[in-house]
Amino acid sequence: MxxxxxxxxxxxxxxxxxxxxxxxxxxxxxxxxxxxxxxxxxxxxxxxxxxxxxxxxxxxxxxxxxxxxxxxxxxxxxxxxxxxxxxxxxxxxxxxxxxxxxxxxxxxxxxxxxxxxxxxxxxxxxxxxxxxxxxxxxxxxxxxxxxxxxxxxxxxxxxxxxxxxxxxxxxxxxxxxxxxxxxxxxxxxxxxxxxxxxxxxxxxxxxxxxxxxxxxxxxxxxxxxVDPARLGLLDRAAARAALGLSTGGIYLLFGAQELTDPRKGMALLVDALASVAADGTLEGRQVALLLVGHSGDLGALDALGLPIHRLGYVAADTLAQAYCAADFFVCPSIEDSGPMMVNEAMMSGTPVVGFQIGVLPDLVVEGKTGALADTIDCAGLTAALSRVLAWDDVRRTEARETCRSHAIKHCxxxxxxxxxxxxxxxxx
Incomplete structure (x- = not known):
């Protein structure tokens, strides 16, 4: 390029x-x-x-x-x-x-x-x-x-x-x-x-x-x-190694300046993750959370029992690695005009999962660059997460390329x- x-x-x-x-x-x-x-x-x-x-x-x-x-x-x-x-x-x-x-x-x-x-x-x-x-x-x-x-x-x-x-x-x-x-x-x-x-x-x-x-x-x-030269398709294994993460498994990235801000929908994310765990969607899959931003009290997330990696506030280079280390960026925002992280995740080749809020309907193509919840509630987000977690390695790899080309064209x-x-x- x-x-x-x-x-x-x-x-x-x-x-x-x-x-x-x-x-x-x-x-x-x-x-x-x-x-x-x-x-x-x-x-x-x-x-x-x-x-x-x-x-x-x-x-x-x-x-x-x-x-x-x-x-x-x-x-x-x-x-x-x-x-x-x-x-x-x-x-x-x-x-x-x-x-x-x-x-x-x-x-x-x-x-x-x-x-x-x-x-x-x-x-x-x-x-x-x-x-x-x-x-x-x-x-x-x-x-x-x-x-x-x-x-x-x-x-x-x-x-x-x-x-x-x-x-x-x-x-x-x-x-x-x-x-x-x-x-x-x-x-x-x-x-x-x-x-x-x-x-x-x-x-x-x-x-x-x-x-x-x-x-x-x-x-x-x-x-x-988003500048394609600033955020790109980094090697996933290298990005994970740089962040001290396991090279295997599925990582879900969740980020915001304040993760506990009610607008960002963390409560719905917790409920949805609990639901996918209860219905067997996570069975046989190593799923972990990658968090970017000020976390505050995350007792509800901790109670899920999933591995959680807190990066806190990060520099631009580390954020670029986080996008590429993740398999999906989860955006459960319920009152938002963006967020800008959706555009950035897409440019980094990371599919996005979330509600039909903000910029998500503009960039997320169902089944190709992520998944959109049909309803703004736990059931809707649970269903969207279940759909992308069912993707195999080949489909996730194809989605990375699709997200990147889609972002270059649109943002x-x-x-x-x-x-x-x-x-x-x-x-x-």
């Missing part, structure tokens, strides 16, 4: 807006920014806080009134809101109009990509930047934060479609609450913006098309890209960069 990045037409200038350049959403934004630069795009990333030290990432956070207000808002919503909704302050101006003007003059973008901007900028700031530059705006939601009045995961609440208010994430169920005011501001801003909404999955497309701020918007689906970073650059060049 040619590992040289595919260059795009010169002259494109892109400004990425993101609160941070780390974590799930921040990392996705950073990778797109860096991939653009590697392919000849004049890409600049504006964040409140940076931990990457990457080229052309401008961190503007510091001391002063804006920092104090941001700290107070973050603290208030983390204490007062219901945690699972991840409600954040989305009506905050961290930068003055003068500062925005200076940034606009320095970057002169053709395209402004709006990623995760909670606790940093709001839609009015985006409108100011467009007025100053004439650039097209591409909203790029990787969760529901840009669609709602404050929550990043709605847990089935549909109020963001018609105005929010009486928000279940907030302690006081009043009609004209912070969520209603925030959504109204977004609706007013998008009415005048020259913009497009770029969604990384079919599920987010459906969510965004029903959201009040984007009721009359144009949409384009561009999956989050290569080269295609992602080309698609975004095309948004600036073709504004019709």
């Amino acid at each position: 040619n590992d040289t990045p595919a260059m795009v037409a010169p002259g494109s200038r892109v400004l990425h807006l993101a609160a941070v350049d780390y974590g799930g959403a921040g990392t996705a934004a950073l990778r797109l920014h860096l991939a653009m630069r590697e392919r000849g795009v004049a890409s600049h990333m504006l964040v409140w806080e940076s931990r990457s030290g990457a080229t052309d990432v401008q961190a503007v956070g510091g001391l002063g009134w804006a920092a104090l207000r941001r700290f107070a808002g973050r603290a208030w919503y983390r204490i007062a809101s219901r945690r699972r909704y991840v409600f954040r302050d989305q009506r905050i101006h961290s930068l003055s109009r003068r500062r925005l003007a200076a940034i606009a003059a320095g970057v002169r973008p053709d395209l402004i990509v709006v990623h995760y901007i909670s606790d940093f900028l709001d839609f009015d700031d985006v409108a100011v930047l467009q007025t100053l530059t004439g650039a097209r705006v591409a909203f790029h939601p990787v969760d529901m934060g840009l669609l709602t009045g404050g929550c990043h995961y709605s847990w089935g609440c549909l109020r963001y479609r018609d105005g929010c208010g009486s928000c279940p994430a907030l302690p006081a169920r009043i009609g004209r609450d912070a969520s209603a005011r925030t959504l109204a501001q977004k609706v007013a801003a998008t009415r005048t913006l020259d913009h497009i909404v770029v969604v990384p999955s079919a599920q987010l497309a459906k969510d965004a098309e029903g959201a009040a701020p984007f009721a009359n918007s144009t949409f384009r689906r561009i999956l989050i890209g 290569s970073v080269d295609e992602q960069v080309r698609a975004f650059v095309d948004l600036a060049a073709n504004r019709s």
